[in-house]
Amino acid sequence: MKKNKVDKIKCNCKPFLPLDFQDKEIIWVDKTFIKDHVTSFFHVHLNMWSIIKKNIKKIWISENEHDYKLILTSEKSLFWTDIYFEIWNKIKYKNTIKMSWIFHTKVFEWPLRNVLKRKEEMIQYMNWKWKKITEIYYFYATCPSCARKFWKNYVVIFAKEK
Secondary structure, three states, rough: OOOOOOOOOOOOOOOHHHHHHOOEEEEEEOEEEEEEEEEOOOOEEOOOOOOOOHHHHHHHHHHOOOOOOEEEEOOOOEEEEEEEEOOOOOOOOEEEEOOOOOEEEEEEEOOOOHHHHHHHHHHHHHHOOOOOOOEEEEEEOOOOHHHHHHOOEEEEEEEEEO
């Protein structure tokens, strides 16, 4: 019996459970991240994978942990994006920051053409809750291999409450 290309995809990701993030209020106190920058051209990320590989390798070496971690992005302009890698150890990296904020989250299936629509939905959701937003972060919850294997590509939008 001939195997399908999708059956051959190997990935070590833990399954993403949308209910873990859907319509949640998340409070972070001193959650530690490494901050880096991605070059973009009209919101198309040009060096995203090289930045992710570089930082993930650094984190895995220092933490001896290959577990599921958050990688958040924040679209700052048409030409660059901030990217944040969650870390759990106490080692100081060059661009370490701590986040102590309240976030509200929603999960979306992610065709890239709907970015502005999804952002607008999140803003409306927060207005409905009578909350003000100061910033929006995106968590791409599905790696490219899993997205191909399971035909699902999720993004969690984190709205930082004012």
